[in-house]
Amino acid sequence: MxxxxxxxxxxxxxxxxxxxxxxxxxxxxxxxxxxxxxxxxxxxxxxxxxxxxANLGSSLLIVVPGKTETTGALPGMGGAPNDLTLDDFEAIVRRIRQVERAAPIAMATTTTSHGELRRQVAVIGTTKEFLEVRNLSLGRGVFLPEGDIRRGASVAVIGERVARELFPGQNPVGKVVRIDQWRMRVIGVLTSRGTQLGVDVDELVVVPVATAMRIFNRSSLFRILIEARAQVDLDTTAKSVVALLSERHGEEDVTVITQDSVVxxxxxxxxxxxxxxxxxxxxxxxxxxxxxxxxxxxxxxxxxxxxxxxxxxxxxxxxxxxxxxxxxxxxxxxxxxxxxxxxxxxxxxxxxxxxxxxxxxxxxxxxxxxxxxxxxxxxxxxxxxxxxxxxxxxxxxxxx
Amino acid sequence: MIGLENVCRSFAVGDSEVRALVDVNEQIENGEHVAIMGPSGSGKSTLLNILGCLDQPTSGTYLLDGREVSGLDEAELTEVRRNRIGFVFQFFHLVSRLTALENVELPMVFAGTAPPERRARALKAIEHVGLNDRADHRPDQLSGGERQRVALARATVMGPGLLLADEPTGNLDSKSGTQVLDLLDRLNENGLTLVVVTHDPAVARRADRALVMTDGRIVRRLRGKELESIQGIGPGIAPGTTDVTSVST
Structure with missing residues (x-):
């Protein structure tokens, strides 16, 4: 058959x-x-x-104030850790050889307006390295200028949606935007990228870190982003960073998160x-x-x-x-x-x-x-x- | 040629033993037409099943064309049934989802005959029973007589030497019964050995000879003019006897 x-x-x-x-x-x-x-x-x-x-790049380290293990709480909450400061940031850049580039981040939500148009956005204070560390690109204009990180210029780079909503039908570059009480000149617009790690890049306003600290009236950093050199071991780099900051703070009070470990x-x-x-x-x-x-x-x-x-x-x-x-x-x-x-x-x-x-x-x-x-x-x-x-x-x- | 020597068949029913066949000795020549008669429980169905290799004798020998069948294993018996024996049943046993032609093809499908040859042979067999115009009908679209003729075509399509019919007209009106019996006679005239189990004297009278069974034994052998004397041996003639066919289930 x-x-x-x-x-x-x-x-x-x-x-x-x-x-x-x-x-x-x-x-x-x-x-x-x-x-x-x-x-x-x-x-x-x-x-x-x-x-x-993956959008972040695979050699990224994130320094967060607070020690998960010691407090049992989330990083940055409880345990009264020492603040991360710009001095810490500069020490990392200067003393840790494996660091390719790093960006300090100060962050808060505040009102941004242009004329009658206003909205609540996340404002990030950082340096020009932020662009590369976060793999972002510019749709228009330029990003934050190089210079003394303690002297903040009154300039801002805005997210794509912020640009559309505050400057409908106009090119925002060269215009003035009001962040909280401060007037800033828009020098660039970020390319749309969507949400990354819970932060919507399109809804972001980026200013020099010193400017942000002035606006927020704060001297501490929210995070430090570090991009390690290619081919260096991320864990050793993380340990060096922790060791350096522990030495500076007198106790181990920071956490370093690597992308790989999280992923x-x-x-x-x-x-x-x-x-x-x-x-x-x-x-x-x-x-x-x-x-x-x-x-x-x-x-x-x-x-x-x-x-x-x-x-x-x-x-x-x-x-x-x-x-x-x-x-x-x-x-x-x-x-x-x-x-x-x-x-x-x-x-x-x-x-x-x-x-x-x-x-x-x-x-x-x-x-x-x-x-x-x-x-x-x-x-x-x-x-x-x-x-x-x-x-x-x-x-x-x-x-x- | 069929030779039965001291064939016995008994079934265990509970603690007791039912002897369905007791020392049956019989010779059936090639081309003969033999009727088997007897009341229910007389062992005629058991005898037919043994002749058809569906059942094996408990003791004794069964020779089919000189070959001892009683000792064959299941695979060899399957082979014998496929190529040497055709069956016709009282209830036709057509596969209801298949057309008349497909039913006739069925044995060849499982025998591995190539489709073109299969179809040609099936059409020829269908034509032989006079149902070419019904080839594409399903069994439920056919009358009882037509169904039995399809079954007949199926039983003969493999070219067996022996055709076993169990009450072939038992479920038919007299007109379609006659048609089926005429077909059986014609097959017999063409050399097919025919063994028919029946209650019906009219069916038995068409045979060359008849075996009358009672209680598992062949008690009378009738031939020629003697067949005319056969009276109806109905199912109820021996009250209280056990129907062996149903016991064996």
Missing amino acids: SLRDLLRFAIQALMGHRLRSGLSLLGMGVGVAAVIMLTALGEGARGYVENQF SSLGSILDTLTLVLAAIASISLGVAGIGIMNVMLVSVSERTSEVGLLKALGVSHQQIVAAFLAEATLLSLAGGLLGLTVGFFGVGVVVGIYPDLPAHPPGWAVAAALAVALVVGMVFGVLPARRAARLDPIAALARR
Whole structure:
């Protein structure tokens, strides 16, 4: 008997019970679709987080005041740490050899206005290195000028949306913007970049760090961003920074975060999440397999006399097993393909609604879902197929 | 040629043993037309099942064309059923989802016959039973007589030497029954050995000879003019006897 004939016989048998076949196929489809969609969401979450960090550059160190371990609180909260100061920043740049460039950051939210138009924006005080450390670029004009970091010029670089809303239809470069009570000349506009690490670059106003400290009436820094030289070990660099600042402050009261450590720890959490989601979804594949077995058992008992006939016609034990196994396998395969279609469609819908989520099912999940569907169908098809082949032909034929 | 020597078949039913066939000895020559008669439970169906290699004797030997069949394993029996034996049943046993033509093709599908040859042979067999215009109909679109003729085409399409019919007209009106019996006679005239189990004297009278069974033994052998004397041996003739076919299930 050729494979083609075997498949044709199986398909004809399945088509004889469309509703029943369709429902068990649907069960398998739901299982496969669930695996695909859930793993896609898991991957999407991971991709989203990684994208957030990837924009920063991979050799970035962030110095945060406060010590996570000692206070048990978030960096910068409680424990009354010493402030990060511009002196600290200068010490890092001067004394740590592995530093390629660094940017101090002072940050606060305040009102920015132009004429009658005003809005609340985050104002960042920094230096010209900020542009490169954060991988930003300018749409128009120039970025902050070089010079003594303690002498702040009255200039500002504004985010793309701030430019659009405060200067609708105009070129803001050269115009004057009011930040809090201070008048600043706009010298550049940042290229749109979206949200990075919870800060919307498009809604940012960047001024020289000394200017920002003057506006906020504050002498402490919010963060220090450090870009390490290529090929230096980030962990050793981080340790040197901590050692230097501990020496200056008399205690270890800063935390240095590396992008890699954050990404890899988040990545492994999200990988686990994806696996857990896949495992949960695979349960439905097992359930679908039991559904197929159920349908096949019903089919065998319904077709007892057909099996008896086949035996009388000289159809072998193996051929009867093969025929029923082919049915179960076709059911699970068709269910798998249906699930694949539905799953990819579902992922497409999710991506359509949340374009920031790079949700796509990982290849291993697609392959595993199909393979599991197929194997489950075959495994759960064996019992009914063997039951059919073992039927006593005389008893089977005695039934009408 | 069929040779049965001391064939016994018994079934264990609970603690007791039911002896369905007791020391059956019989020779059936090639091309013969033999009827098997007897009340329900007389063992005629069991005998037919053994002749069809669906069942094995508990003791004794069954020779088919000089080959001892009683010792063959399941795979060899399958082979014998496929190529040497055709079956016709009271309830037709057509596969309801397949057309008449596909039903006739079925044995060849599993025997691995190539599709073009399969189709040609099936069409020829369908034509032989006079149903060319019904080839694409499904069983539920056919009358009982037409269904039995499709079953007959299926039983003969592999070219067996022996055709076993279990009450072939038991479920048909007399007109379609006659058509089926005429077809069987014609096949027999062409050299097919025919063994028919029946209650119906009219069916038995068409045979060369008849074996009458009671309690698992062949009690009478009738031939020629003796067949005319056969009276109806209905299912209810031996009240209280166990129907072996249903016990064996």
